[in-house]
Amino acid sequence: MISLLPPLQSVSKSVSILFCLGCLLMMAGQASAYEKVYYTQEQALAQCFPSARSIETIDISIDNALKQTIEQRLGFSFDKNTVQIFKGYSTDGYLGSALILHEKGKYEPITFMVHISPEKRVSNVILMIYREKVGAEVRKKRFLRQFFGKHASSSIVVDQDIDGISGATISSWALAAGVKKALILSDEI
């Protein structure tokens, strides 16, 4: 007898393919699977400016000319149109600036704050939110303090003046790239 229906296996296979594609599309738009908040913005600012009497928040637009200058100094692309900078002041004067960066790790952005002293050197790096399954060792002081004292002309490149972390290489690169961006932004703005 000739069946007008397709073989059962063929139907199952087609349904499976469609189902898989549907699932992938649905998951593609979902939020990060893993997220650990170590510092909120307020807590990170308090770490950077413990003696501050006031912290000024400034929103800055990045025009094309400035973006080009930043990219030339970075050596790679810079995709932000606006930047928020925090400036701390104590009774004795200016305490420096702080920027929040969101640098892509292997899959998700790593959120961290870079504190730049009035002398335009890195004085603190605070990992605020980590969203990867592995590699959270980049939040440890023994890694982050490698950035202390760096300035806009420093290399800040993994394997050159920054030692990456085994098993967290991409996160190490992300932190290094973010610190370099923060210094150049602070220098140019």
Next chain:
Amino acid sequence: MLNIFKTISSVLCLLLLVSPTSTASAKLSGYLDTEFYAGKSSSTFKAHRFILHASSQVHEHLFFNSELEFEYGANTNNGGEIKIEQAWLDYSFSDAFIQRTGIILIPFGRVNILHDSDLRDATMRPIYAKYIVPTTWMDTGVGFRGTLEKGDWLFTYDAYLINGLNTFSSEQGKGPNESGIRKNRPGFKHDNNQNKAVAARLMASPFLGLELGTSLYHGNYDNDDKHSLSLYGFDVFYKQGPLELISELAQVDIEGQHVDQMFGYYVEGRYHLPASGLSFLTRDFAHPVFTLFARYSAVDTDTSVDNEYDRGQITLGINFRPVESVVYKLEYEWNTELKNETDNDQFVASLAVGF
């Protein structure tokens, strides 16, 4: 072929079940590698691995992770495999104390844990990881892990109770002195004896760039529950600028077999070179990198017999990473085989993509 789609569908169904709640979201990632081998008598492309990682933060303190492997196109009638390499839940009390249950990777040395193709610089794992520490080695069980800090020192520990390695079977074809303990890796349905095995690793890192590890495995392997198999291992990782040195060694002690001891090790050096000057190749990638690597690995799967069961392998290679998770690899292997084996020196090339 139908099995592939059934399995993928099952995994994705599972993900969908855990994902759409307000507290949990699922993530799919993985890696792919495509390889080319050229030996003295044959050459071939291989669709070696397609891996899916499905994970979900079920709750702030509960994290699920899994690794599903499709090997050789998952064509189970022609050498392919579909297998779960990890599927566990972490119950996190603190960074220092995390309880893990499920199908776990055995925490023995470095290469079994960091086995993903896009993480490794060479296509081929050292022969140490084939005969002595049978990578990828996973088992079902329960245990604890954590990270501790004291000043600049960093410590990690892993300790699990698992079913343990299986017995040496006459059906293996080769005796233990030829195949090592690779064919003793356990299934997931039931333990072959009442004894449960322990597997543990302790890592100490006195400063960034130096990691020292020691690993232990002990358990009865035979169906009669009378004879034990133990592994003791040490590993070291050192990094200074673009230079990395890594080494592992392990010894296997076996009761109740004509082979009572095996031994193996490898030493690998890597040197990273920035590739940003080669604009025709590196496009606008932020940090393209070449890595040169050299490795020597040796195993002796019966230390009571001089030279007869010794294998050696020298590997020299280079790879290019336009981005860290994509790596094009080239290497050549010089192998010292057993007397009854044919010359298997070979050229190996591959692409590994983490996604």
